[in-house]
Amino acid sequence: MPIINAVRVLSDKNFKSDCTKKPAVIALAGNPNTGKSTIFNALTGMRQHTGNWPGKTVLRTQGQYIYNGQKYVLVDLPGTYSLLPHSAEEEVARDFLCFSYPDVTVVVVDATCLERNLNLVLQIGEVTRQLILCLNLMDEARRKNLIIDSDLLSRRLGIPVVETAARNGEGLNQLRQTICDVVNHRITPVPTPITYPPDLEQAIAILEPQVRQIMGERLNPRWVALRLIAGDQSFIRSFFSSLPDAGEGVKL
Amino acid sequence: MHACMTLDRLLPGCFALVEEVQAQGITRRRLLDLGLVPGTIIQAIHRSPLGDPTAYQIRGAIIALRQEDTLQIRIIPFEGT
Amino acid sequence: MSQNHPLSSLLRQSQNISGLEPAKATDSIVQSIYHTAQKIARETVQMPGSRIQNLDRRLDNIFLSRIWGYPVMLILLTMILWITIIGANYPSSWLASGLFWLEERLTQGLQFLDAAAWVHGFFIEGVYRSVAWVISVMLPPMAIFFPLFTLLEDAGYLPRVAFNLDYFFKKAGAHGKQALTMCMGFGCNAAAIVSCRIIDSPRERLIAALTNNFTPCNGRFPTLIAMATLFIGGSSLVLGTQLMATLTVAGFILLGIILTFVLSYFLSRTLLKGEPSSFILELPPYRSPRIGQVIIRSVMDRTLFVLARAIIVAAPAGAITWILANTYIDGTSLLSSFAAFLHPFASHMGLDGFILMAFILGLPANEIVLPILIMAYVSGGSMMELESLGDLRQLFVVEHGWTWLTGICFMLFTVCHWPCGTTLYTLQKEQKNAYWTFMAFLLPTCTGILLCVSVNYLVQFMHLL
Numbered sequence: 163m164p165i166i167n168a169v170r171v172l173s174d175k176n177f178k179s180d181c182t183k184k185p186a187v188i189a190l191a192g193n194p195n196t197g198k199s200t201i202f203n204a205l206t207g208m209r210q211h212t213g214n215w216p217g218k219t220v221l222r223t224q225g226q227y228i229y230n231g232q233k234y235v236l237v238d239l240p241g242t243y244s245l246l247p248h249s250a251e252e253e254v255a256r257d258f259l260c261f262s263y264p265d266v267t268v269v270v271v272d273a274t275c276l277e278r279n280l281n282l283v284l285q286i287g288e289v290t291r292q293l294i295l296c297l298n299l300m301d302e303a304r305r306k307n308l309i310i311d312s313d314l315l316s317r318r319l320g321i322p323v324v325e326t327a328a329r330n331g332e333g334l335n336q337l338r339q340t341i342c343d344v345v346n347h348r349i350t351p352v353p354t355p356i357t358y359p360p361d362l363e364q365a366i367a368i369l370e371p372q373v374r375q376i377m378g379e380r381l382n383p384r385w386v387a388l389r390l391i392a393g394d395q396s397f398i399r400s401f402f403s404s405l406p407d408a409g410e411g412v413k414l
Numbered sequence: 415m416h417a418c419m420t421l422d423r424l425l426p427g428c429f430a431l432v433e434e435v436q437a438q439g440i441t442r443r444r445l446l447d448l449g450l451v452p453g454t455i456i457q458a459i460h461r462s463p464l465g466d467p468t469a470y471q472i473r474g475a476i477i478a479l480r481q482e483d484t485l486q487i488r489i490i491p492f493e494g495t
Numbered sequence: 496m497s498q499n500h501p502l503s504s505l506l507r508q509s510q511n512i513s514g515l516e517p518a519k520a521t522d523s524i525v526q527s528i529y530h531t532a533q534k535i536a537r538e539t540v541q542m543p544g545s546r547i548q549n550l551d552r553r554l555d556n557i558f559l560s561r562i563w564g565y566p567v568m569l570i571l572l573t574m575i576l577w578i579t580i581i582g583a584n585y586p587s588s589w590l591a592s593g594l595f596w597l598e599e600r601l602t603q604g605l606q607f608l609d610a611a612a613w614v615h616g617f618f619i620e621g622v623y624r625s626v627a628w629v630i631s632v633m634l635p636p637m638a639i640f641f642p643l644f645t646l647l648e649d650a651g652y653l654p655r656v657a658f659n660l661d662y663f664f665k666k667a668g669a670h671g672k673q674a675l676t677m678c679m680g681f682g683c684n685a686a687a688i689v690s691c692r693i694i695d696s697p698r699e700r701l702i703a704a705l706t707n708n709f710t711p712c713n714g715r716f717p718t719l720i721a722m723a724t725l726f727i728g729g730s731s732l733v734l735g736t737q738l739m740a741t742l743t744v745a746g747f748i749l750l751g752i753i754l755t756f757v758l759s760y761f762l763s764r765t766l767l768k769g770e771p772s773s774f775i776l777e778l779p780p781y782r783s784p785r786i787g788q789v790i791i792r793s794v795m796d797r798t799l800f801v802l803a804r805a806i807i808v809a810a811p812a813g814a815i816t817w818i819l820a821n822t823y824i825d826g827t828s829l830l831s832s833f834a835a836f837l838h839p840f841a842s843h844m845g846l847d848g849f850i851l852m853a854f855i856l857g858l859p860a861n862e863i864v865l866p867i868l869i870m871a872y873v874s875g876g877s878m879m880e881l882e883s884l885g886d887l888r889q890l891f892v893v894e895h896g897w898t899w900l901t902g903i904c905f906m907l908f909t910v911c912h913w914p915c916g917t918t919l920y921t922l923q924k925e926q927k928n929a930y931w932t933f934m935a936f937l938l939p940t941c942t943g944i945l946l947c948v949s950v951n952y953l954v955q956f957m958h959l960l
Contacts, residue, residue, distance in 0.1 A: 244447040249695040275474040277536035309541040365513030390509040393517025441773040463564035464662040476778040
């Protein structure tokens with residue numbers, strides 16, 4: 163059962179032992195090949211192998227850094243195109259974002275290919291509020307003469323946007339500062355909800371209050387309602403294994 | 415407006431609008447996740463040296479797909495840039 | 496228990512509440528999100544017609560071309576090997592003379608301290624020499640090949656290789672991304688086994704993992720290079736012979752690639768039957784690699800990697816080899832009797848007992864096969880001093896009767912024999928199935944034995960020797 167194994171790797175138990183002093187946990191998510199590992203290396207001073215092909219990072223890697231006297235644990239997640247997982251690796255990324263409750267999620271996107279990457283940003287924005295968009299590969303975007311209005315982008319998405327070119331170290335301080343600001347609630351991102359067709363919206367309106375009743379606000383109830391409507395079995399499975407008593411042989 | 419056809423017949427350099435993804439199951443979800451939803455503009459870019467797979471420009475990225483999968487994507491070709 | 500969880504019952508009800516079929520709802524959700532993404536992107540991004548994108552297209556017109564696609568791949572591979580062979584020569588001989596100079600000093604030091612003979616034997620002839628051989632013969636090619644390969648990786652060429660080769664993988668019932676895992680295999684087979692996770696379908700992932708060993712890793716092709724250099728003369732300054740040595744190594748790598756296809760085909764018709772799953776591969780934009788940084792970083796990384804392996808694996812292996820060579824039962828050393836035991840079988844394969852033994856003792860890491868062989872030969876023979884790489888030819892050809900056929904069979908078996916210990920361990924950890932780990936051992940081993948035996952007998956029957 164590879165799926166269950168992947169979930170186990172992430173179970174909170176493992177994770178907490180790594181950071182007893184309660185540092186802020188920062189998740190690095192993003193499409194494959196957007197430079198997540200480069201950002202990870204730049205922030206943590208570690209030297210993960212990087213390369214220009216999608217799927218290079220298959221393991222969840224963890225590192226830490228200190229900024230303004232505060233400790234941050236950075237988790238580099240495998241690249242994924244979507245939060246509807248197709249593979250064990252994508253499930254790893256999804257489950258970490260949903261059930262490990264990172265303090266901040268940084269979505270790294272390829273500035274030269276924004277439209278495609280926004281798909282994932284919008285989906286993650288449905289799961290968590292604590293979201294920062296890192297517009298990476300800005301050097302490539304400039305080379306390609308792309309002009310990106312990141313202020314407007316930030317307003318439309320409702321989350322902070324930081325422009326970086328991690329390979330040259332550009333924008334990294336700004337990124338550290340923004341992460342710090344969101345962690346300490348000096349900035350409060352409010353991801354703009356996606357509007358769905360009327361039939362879906364109606365169903366959400368019915369289900370959302372019931373979900374809220376069961377789960378509270380731990381996970382965005384609107385998003386959970388959508389998962390239920392989509393009949394997302396893998397989400398439900400992961401949800402149950404993320405419950406505290408999951409280790410005790412709960413099976414579906 | 416041209417008649418509807420499948421993506422594998424789109425010649426390199428030509429554009430089309432995605433009309434429908436007919437694949438089912440996991441392949442369907444993968445294709446949708448690439449952004450191949452109805453109304454998407456797609457351009458065939460390159461055939462590989464032996465004719466399969468083919469690379470397509472989809473929402474700003476270049477994606478290679480095999481013929482088995484492109485057979486299941488219905489498109490409406492159009493001229494333009 | 497979770498059946499009764501309110502969320503489970505809500506899931507069961509949700510279809511009635513929404514009146515939507517889950518699959519339809521999923522489509523509709525994905526579509527809404529993409530339309531939103533499209534709208535936002537159009538508002539915030541302006542893209543005037545760009546020259547760079549055209550450059551990418553022009554590069555792809557060459558690298559993915561019907562005519563040039565494959566030749567360019569072969570030329571790039573050959574070029575990298577050629578630079579490695581030429582470039583490795585000088586540091587190799589410098590390191591060799593430096594390390595053997597140091598050996599003499601160490602020996603003098605031990606004589607000065609009046610140390611026992613076995614101390615000198617164990618530490619100098621055993622531990623020190625094996626480490627010295629790993630560093631002088633294996634390190635330079637690794638430290639040159641790897642950065643060059645990393646440059647291609649950084650530039651974005653590897654996915655193009657997967658694109659070009661996918662047709663063959665499809666015919667073999669495998670996944671095009673297997674090409675990427677093979678590329679990783681040039682660096683390290685164990686790392687490549689982990690990278691097989693990029694293949695979603697378990698069947699195709701297993702095919703990729705089981706056949707990965709046919710890609711000679713960084714610990715093996717220096718052996719190929721050393722052999723080609725010894726027998727064809729890559730160390731001479733004549734361009735023709737250098738090129739011949741390069742083409743020989745490239746040929747053996749190609750053979751490995753062909754075997755990968757053949758065995759993938761075989762596996763997907765027998766043990767791992769099934770239809771190819773869907774193939775989706777993103778071809779990322781080309782990026783100009785930052786040459787200085789890539790080279791410095793990967794040379795450093797490789798050097799550290801090799802040094803660490805040398806200390807962890809080569810030093811104990813050298814110690815064991817020395818003990819085997821110096822423990823006598825009935826007048827013959829254990830090493831010699833082990834080699835003599837293997838010899839009848841090895842001679843069918845065009846090898847000798849010592850060579851096969853070196854491969855067996857080299858199970859922990861392929862880097863040490865050649866050093867162990869050298870030590871085994873030296874300890875049993877009259878030639879105690881090897882001061883330059885030129886002496887190796889003397890040792891192999893004159894003292895131990897190697898012919899070009901021995902060289903070919905040695906190279907064949909280098910490309911196809913059991914994976915190293917680390918690779919097997921990684922495979923077991925990834926698949927959690929001893930059966931497949933055993934198959935990963937058996938498959939290349941049988942292929943290698945079969946190839947060596949047939950080449951050996953073919954050459955003998957045709958009286959080519």
